[in-house]
Each structure stands twice: as C-alpha cells, then as structure tokens.
Amino acid sequence: MxxxxxxxxxxxxxxxxxxxxxxxxxxxxxxxxxxxxIEAKIAAEPVALPESPEQEADKYLPVEMTGRFQPGLLRVLVSQKHVGAGYRIISPFETEEGRRVLLDRGFIKIDGEMRAPPTGPVEVTGNLHWPDDRNSSTPENDLEENMWFARDIGQMAEVFETEPLLVVVREMSPEDTGATPLPVDTSAIxxxxxxxxxxxxxxxxxxxxxxxxxxxxxxxxxxxxxx
Structure with missing residues (x-):
C-alpha cells in the first residue's frame, strides 16, 4: 500500500x-x-501595387512596380549571420503612377561603400511588409545621425513624405549595385x-x-x- x-x-x-x-x-x-x-504567398506571382493596402490582408504580398529612386536614404543597423554588422538601406521611390513609397533596397556591410541607386527608370519586384523590428531593448532611432535601429514605417514615411508603405526588394532591373537584396522570408518567424x-x-x-x-x-x- x-x-x-x-x-x-x-x-x-x-x-x-x-x-x-x-x-x-x-x-x-x-x-x-x-x-x-506565408511561403506560398511570398513566392506567388507579383501583382500591381494595391491602391489601399491593408496590413492584415496584404502582408508579404508580392508586387511589381516601375519608377525612379528619389533623393535620400536611411540606414537601419542590422546583423547578418556569417557576415556581421551592416545596414539595411531604405530609399524613397516614386512609381510611374506618381505614388511615393519606401523601398528596402537590401544590405551593405558596415564598412561598405555607400553607392547611389540606379538613376533611370527601374523595374522592382518585391513584397509588401510591415516589419516588427522593435522590442523592449531597441534604442530610439537617431534621425540627426541617420542611425536607425528599427524599420518604423510611419516615422520613415514622415521623413521622406511617402505613403506608410514598405516594399522589400526581391529583384531589380537594372541591378542595384549599392545593396544586396534581403528578400522577405519566414526565417525570422x-x-x-x-x-x-x-x-x-x-x-x-x-x-x-x-x-x-x-x-x-x-x-x-x-x-x-x-x-
């Protein structure tokens, strides 16, 4: 017992x-x-930029657009495995239809050369994204020094006077030699x-x-x- x-x-x-x-x-x-x-949505056929994108429905949506880069860029501090520290480069982009959006061009090493994007018309294929880069330990962005620690879309849109809309580049023609694309994927989930x-x-x-x-x-x- x-x-x-x-x-x-x-x-x-x-x-x-x-x-x-x-x-x-x-x-x-x-x-x-x-x-x-999500992976199936990311890899789907790209569509034209929606008129009124919604975060819940359109996150990861593949889009294609043609337009030109506008002056200015933002540097978002990131770290890449096997590469080290560097920056995501965010630039304003104006489409043929006259819409101004944010374009995540990709990655450069922290000591890499900051090259200008293509000057003529550019064809871009990418994905809409509303990144969640910030947590309780993320510092505030330093706008005076152009040192960003998170892709705060609203704040970036205010700086460049664009729509609060971010397209992460997957492919670009002609190629952007100033940054290596970091396409949207599920590795961060x-x-x-x-x-x-x-x-x-x-x-x-x-x-x-x-x-x-x-x-x-x-x-x-x-x-x-x-x-």
Missing amino acids: RFILPLLFGIAGVAVLVSLGVWQVQRLAWKEEILAR PNDHLEYAITWFSLAVLWAAMTGLLIWRMRQPAKGAET
Missing part, C-alpha cells in the same frame, strides 16, 4: 508532461501550416515547438525513471534490518 501514493504521483506527473509534449507537437503542425501558407516537445517528452521519461527509482528504493530492506 505504501507504494500506491508515489506510483499515482508518478503516473500523474508523466501524464501531465506527455500531454504538454503532445500539445507542442500539435502546435508544431499548426505553425508549419502557417509558415507554408520563431518556430520552437519541436524543441519544446522534445523537452516535455524528455522530462516525462526522467519523471518516470525517478518514480521507478523511488519505488525500487522503497522496496529495498532497511539497512541493518534482519533477513
């Missing part, structure tokens, strides 16, 4: 931990489905559910092993007891 309580406690603990692991597996399937939908599931299942195995060890020790005769 004295083994029943530890056994029940052990079974309950394993059940809870296994259920948490199963829940994370279900969350993994849910997240992978979302990522697959966290998906840690597999690691969480492994953690919960591992804890369940450990809990079961510890329960078994406890019961085994309880069944051993007391040290010095008569046989």
Whole structure:
C-alpha cells in the first residue's frame, strides 16, 4: 500500500508532461501550416501595387512596380549571420503612377561603400511588409545621425513624405549595385515547438525513471534490518 501514493504521483506527473509534449507537437503542425501558407504567398506571382493596402490582408504580398529612386536614404543597423554588422538601406521611390513609397533596397556591410541607386527608370519586384523590428531593448532611432535601429514605417514615411508603405526588394532591373537584396522570408518567424516537445517528452521519461527509482528504493530492506 505504501507504494500506491508515489506510483499515482508518478503516473500523474508523466501524464501531465506527455500531454504538454503532445500539445507542442500539435502546435508544431499548426505553425508549419502557417509558415507554408506565408511561403506560398511570398513566392506567388507579383501583382500591381494595391491602391489601399491593408496590413492584415496584404502582408508579404508580392508586387511589381516601375519608377525612379528619389533623393535620400536611411540606414537601419542590422546583423547578418556569417557576415556581421551592416545596414539595411531604405530609399524613397516614386512609381510611374506618381505614388511615393519606401523601398528596402537590401544590405551593405558596415564598412561598405555607400553607392547611389540606379538613376533611370527601374523595374522592382518585391513584397509588401510591415516589419516588427522593435522590442523592449531597441534604442530610439537617431534621425540627426541617420542611425536607425528599427524599420518604423510611419516615422520613415514622415521623413521622406511617402505613403506608410514598405516594399522589400526581391529583384531589380537594372541591378542595384549599392545593396544586396534581403528578400522577405519566414526565417525570422520563431518556430520552437519541436524543441519544446522534445523537452516535455524528455522530462516525462526522467519523471518516470525517478518514480521507478523511488519505488525500487522503497522496496529495498532497511539497512541493518534482519533477513
């Protein structure tokens, strides 16, 4: 009888931990489905720039437009794996239809040469994006030094007097030699559910092993007891 309580406690603990692991597996399937939908949307055929884009419906929407770069650029401090620190270059862009939008041209190294974009008409293929670069530790943008730490679309649009609309370049013709495109993808969207599931299942195995060890020790005769 004295083994029943530890056994029940052990079974309950394993059940809870296994259920948490199963829940994370279900969350993994849910997240992978979302990522697959986003990737399909990113890779879809580009369309003309919508008249009134909406963040919820049009995020990641592939678009194509023709126009010219306008004077000015903003530098957003970023870091690229295997490359190091550098800047995202944001420039104002005016389409043939007269719309002014923000264009994320891509990446240059922090010590790279700042080259001007093409001067003539440019054909751009990219994706609409409303990035969420800022967190609680992100410094405020330094407009005087042109040092930005987040792509705050509203603030950038005020500086350049454009629509609060950002297009992240995927391809450009003629090529922009002043920056290497950083196309929109899903790499920045966290998906840690597999690691969480492994953690919960591992804890369940450990809990079961510890329960078994406890019961085994309880069944051993007391040290010095008569046989």
